[in-house]
Amino acid sequence: MQKVYLDNAATTHMHEEVIQEMVNAMRFNFGNPSSSHFFGRESKGYIEKARKTIAQYTGVTSAEIIFTSGGTEANNLILRSSVEYLGVERIITTRIEHSCVAETVNSLNKNQNIQVDYVNLNDKGEIDLEDLQQLLKASDKKTIVSIMHANNEIGNLNPIEKIGDLAHAHDAYYHSDMVQTLGHYAINLENLPVDFASSSAHKFHGPKGTGFAYIKKSTGLKAQITGGGQERNMRSGTENVHGILGLGKAFEMANENLEKDMDYIFALKEYAIQELQSAFPDIHFNGMCATENSLYTLLSLSLPFKDGLIGFELDLRGIACSQGSACQSGAAKSSRVLNEILSEDMIASTTPLRISFSTHNKKEDIDYLLSVLKEISARHSATA
Numbered sequence: 357m358q359k360v361y362l363d364n365a366a367t368t369h370m371h372e373e374v375i376q377e378m379v380n381a382m383r384f385n386f387g388n389p390s391s392s393h394f395f396g397r398e399s400k401g402y403i404e405k406a407r408k409t410i411a412q413y414t415g416v417t418s419a420e421i422i423f424t425s426g427g428t429e430a431n432n433l434i435l436r437s438s439v440e441y442l443g444v445e446r447i448i449t450t451r452i453e454h455s456c457v458a459e460t461v462n463s464l465n466k467n468q469n470i471q472v473d474y475v476n477l478n479d480k481g482e483i484d485l486e487d488l489q490q491l492l493k494a495s496d497k498k499t500i501v502s503i504m505h506a507n508n509e510i511g512n513l514n515p516i517e518k519i520g521d522l523a524h525a526h527d528a529y530y531h532s533d534m535v536q537t538l539g540h541y542a543i544n545l546e547n548l549p550v551d552f553a554s555s556s557a558h559k560f561h562g563p564k565g566t567g568f569a570y571i572k573k574s575t576g577l578k579a580q581i582t583g584g585g586q587e588r589n590m591r592s593g594t595e596n597v598h599g600i601l602g603l604g605k606a607f608e609m610a611n612e613n614l615e616k617d618m619d620y621i622f623a624l625k626e627y628a629i630q631e632l633q634s635a636f637p638d639i640h641f642n643g644m645c646a647t648e649n650s651l652y653t654l655l656s657l658s659l660p661f662k663d664g665l666i667g668f669e670l671d672l673r674g675i676a677c678s679q680g681s682a683c684q685s686g687a688a689k690s691s692r693v694l695n696e697i698l699s700e701d702m703i704a705s706t707t708p709l710r711i712s713f714s715t716h717n718k719k720e721d722i723d724y725l726l727s728v729l730k731e732i733s734a735r736h737s738a739t740a
């Protein structure tokens with residue numbers, strides 16, 4: 357059976373070069389990076405090289421990059437630690453953040469009495485900057501604004517410069533979940549009004565279970581995981597040396613090939629939009645997906661018929677994509693993000709699908725998806 361992977365927002369294939377570097381290091385190096393002997397120093401060297409690579413591409417200092425087990429941990433570290441150590445009493449966020457931010461915010465609200473305010477969004481999921489300004493003005497409580505750079509379900513790219521400037525003008529911190537953009541765009545963190553950011557290697561062809569938090573040096577955040585004082589006392593525990601090595605290599609490759617990859621993937625997305633539109637004239641592209649204010653890697657759509665089993669049917673035909681975030685793939689549960697921005701009528705009468713691309717995809721993958729979707733749609737027309 358033909359197999360097509362169109363779920364790159366959930367995770368990506370690892371690059372062969374990344375695998376090779378990791379395998380070599382796994383085979384020949386096992387030292388604990390905290391040991392002062394040769395074996396340890398070699399491991400430590402891998403970690404510091406990866407840190408330097410990331411710092412160089414993002415325009416920050418090595419000291420501002422803290423390795424974590426991925427995006428979820430980085431976001432937890434930043435939000436929980438800003439409450440514990442920076443005196444944050446209020447979080448301004450959106451209702452369409454990734455669950456690792458949404459659930460952390462809920463937990464801080466419930467268990468630590470942190471005030472949470474949600475910025476208004478329109479039916480395309482765009483942030484109401486006027487409302488953000490009003491919220492910032494409305495309280496003197498120490499505040500952190502936590503608004504993602506790009507949404508992992510609908511692809512919206514948020515205006516992080518404007519958000520960060522507003523936050524700073526009101527003496528608030530700005531944290532941005534950049535898991536879907538770091539490694540996909542040239543991002544100079546030093547030039548952005550962002551105090552904290554998160555990244556995850558498996559979104560840009562690196563290994564799972566590794567990522568980093570960007571923590572601006574002057575902010576004074578402290579560890580959530582305490583112990584031996586690794587990661588400059590910001591995250592204890594023996595480092596995931598081989599994962600970090602793979603993360604560094606994947607980040608380097610992503611940044612070196614950025615323009616070329618972007619052009620290739622963007623053309624695939626354009627092709628998919630065009631073909632889907634001509635096959636299904638009543639199709640709806642969710643959020644800002646069909647505009648330039650969207651990830652070039654992702655297309656979120658609502659097909660003009662209701663099919664609760666579409667994820668299952670596509671899977672049977674060898675097509676991997678999702679209906680919302682990865683956590684919702686295959687599950688009947690509807691998407692929290694789509695529920696937030698789409699009307700009840702739209703949700704009741706359409707079928708959501710998230711297709712996300714990488715350089716591993718070809719136009720033929722989209723053609724195959726289209727042919728299966730047309731079959732499914734024809735069956736619906738026949739029974740309507």
Ligand code: PLP
Pocket residue numbers: 365366425426427428429454456504506507508533535536555556557565566567682
């Ligand atoms: N934030 C966003 C926007 C994501 O898409 C993801 C992954 O799905 C995460 C955070 C979590 O990252 P990780 O899988 O590395 O924990």
